[in-house]
Amino acid sequence: MESSNQSKFFISWWHQLPIRIRGTLIIAIPVTCLFAALSAFAWLKASLVEDEKWVQHTQNVRLETKRLLNALIDAENGVRGYGLTLRPEFLNPYENAFKIIPDSLKKLENLVTDNPQQTRLLQDIKYVTNENLAIFYQKSTLQSELKRIRGRTDLLVPAASLYEWLEEGKATMDEARLLIDRFAENEEKLLEQRQEHQNFYRQVTWTILCIAAGLGFLGFYLSMHLFYQLEKELANRELNLQASNQQLQVVCQQLQRFTANASHELRTPLAAVLSNAQVGLMALADLEKLAYAEDLEESLAAVRNRLQKIVKLAKNMSKLVGQLLFLARHEGGLSAESFQQINLTEMVASLLADLIPEAEAHQLQLKYDGVKDAVMVNGEKSLLPQAIANLLNNACRYTPPGGIIEVSLFTENCQAIVAVKDTGIGIPETEIAHIFERFYRIDPKGDRHQKGFGLGLAITQQIVQLHGGIIEVFSTLNQGSTFKISLPLS
Incomplete structure (x- = not known):
């Protein structure tokens, strides 16, 4: 010894x-x-x-x-x-x-x-x-x-x-x-x-x-x-250096793409806010001239509509900034003190209950196929629900009316498995490798005006990895997708 x-x-x-x-x-x-x-x-x-x-x-x-x-x-x-x-x-x-x-x-x-x-x-x-x-x-x-x-x-x-x-x-x-x-x-x-x-x-x-x-x-x-041994170590260092250089290049490219996307995503709502604000000011000037005119009510409605758009765009910008701050804030990981036991069964049931109004609005059918007993994991109570909620929101967004969203919860090999399956538009095979990248959005029909910023799946993956888990995706174009989160049991 x-x-x-x-x-x-x-x-x-x-x-x-x-x-x-x-x-x-x-x-x-x-x-x-x-x-x-x-x-x-x-x-x-x-x-x-x-x-x-x-x-x-x-x-x-x-x-x-x-x-x-x-x-x-x-x-x-x-x-x-x-x-x-x-x-x-x-x-x-x-x-x-x-x-x-x-x-x-x-x-x-x-x-x-x-x-x-x-x-x-x-x-x-x-x-x-x-x-x-x-x-x-x-x-x-x-x-x-x-x-x-x-x-x-x-x-x-x-x-x-x-x-x-x-x-x-x-x-x-x-x-x-x-x-x-x-x-x-x-x-x-x-x-x-x-x-x-x-x-x-x-x-x-x-x-x-x-x-x-x-x-x-x-x-x-x-x-x-x-x-x-020294030659081998130098060769390994050279390989590691090359790999680090490649990673740095990828990070630089991602940073450039991130900066460009963030600038684009912020520029569009800012332009809309500026445009609506200018139109609102012009409408107010017209109201002063038409103070006693018959179309006063119509002009007020137009101003109100412009102001509502400004509020909506400001909320979207706030949401985008919040998501960017979230990604930056949790790059270094979570402290062990912030973890506590979470009942996944109750959490999934609560998220499904919150999703019912949106599902009914989109004429979607919600199903739950999982265990009834408590499934306990260690996690951050405010982050883990957000990861599953992002998957549910994406399922509602990309599933056409009349579709089905099925959520399952079970345990396997000391892992808690949460799966979200939909009958939506699916993901092209060439796109699957990129869906977890920041600001990346699926556009199978050529629609460049899809809702969202392309950060939801990136945030979901980061939350899952912070909890020591993995996220997998299985998808067939025009048939639907299945996202599966695996977390270690407590």
Whole structure:
């Protein structure tokens, strides 16, 4: 649950970012992965090079240690061979070793300066080695003297003394070997540690490279996915913008048509009011001249007729302005506080009762086919009756004498249905899509002097939609129409 909330929060945060910042972040993901991989590779490469250097350094110490030990052994063997045989060729290894050993010790001192333990051990080796070299020198010198006086039998060295002489310095040589072996053993351990360290870094290098490759792939996939989402969002925004532009164009066209129709509808009664007022003024002037004439009563009747027309036209203008104000006032919807429960059964019965005089005047037959029980809906008490009354008035207006107007009320799928059916002139199929537009009037017979302003159905549709309902129309030309209002039950 927590991870789901975090995911929703991230998605919400991501979509709130400006597109430019999102694009920058998308590009930064693979670039960051690439730089991270290159940085890790460079660091590991440097570590491997450093480890390789230290491994080679340890190898050099081992080789130099082996060289020192071999030189020391060669010196010992040369001195012994010379002591037993007095042959000068045995001194060649000794003399070579005498040159190699100081050089080897010097190199080892330089190589182990970073290791205090090995440095101390090397000092001991150096001390013991110098002792051995001194002993070797004494032996070689003594043998040379013996060789020079070899002809004197009284100076011959007994076998026992010769053995003791050969064994002299063995302890020092063994100590030197032991120290050198310890030194070499330490270097072996150090070499193993450094090789293990090197192998570890190699494994880490491969692991990090694999992880970097995986992260790079994931970063690439994520970037492509986010780019796709961003492209899709931009495409949707473009479509929404195009749709908004089209809607704005439609609204502008409707506004232009509305302005033109409103101007036309207001201009006509205003012209009539002005004309009748002017004629009335002229008639009053004539009355002043005919104050005692026999046709005074006829002139008064004419003035009265003109004034009645002015009143009627003014009422029509007031009604038109009221309808326009209604449409403008309720564009934003209704507040929930204004809704209350309404009994549709009683409301429809009351509207039918009010319609009886007009129906009789037009020689129309009214019928009611609906439920008797109360049908309750939530609505605005002053608006909902107006929507149904507009349908009833239109049915009376467009149904010829002898026709039938049938009103039905029933419930279906949690909806209250009010249907108004007439046997009037019907609506052409091409006109049905426009009948709810403002100032649009049906003119099937070419009569441009139809009563009304063409706002009744627009007001009815707006009222129904404000109540969460829908209005439908079914019509056949010259056979009649059926308007059906569906409202949610309370």
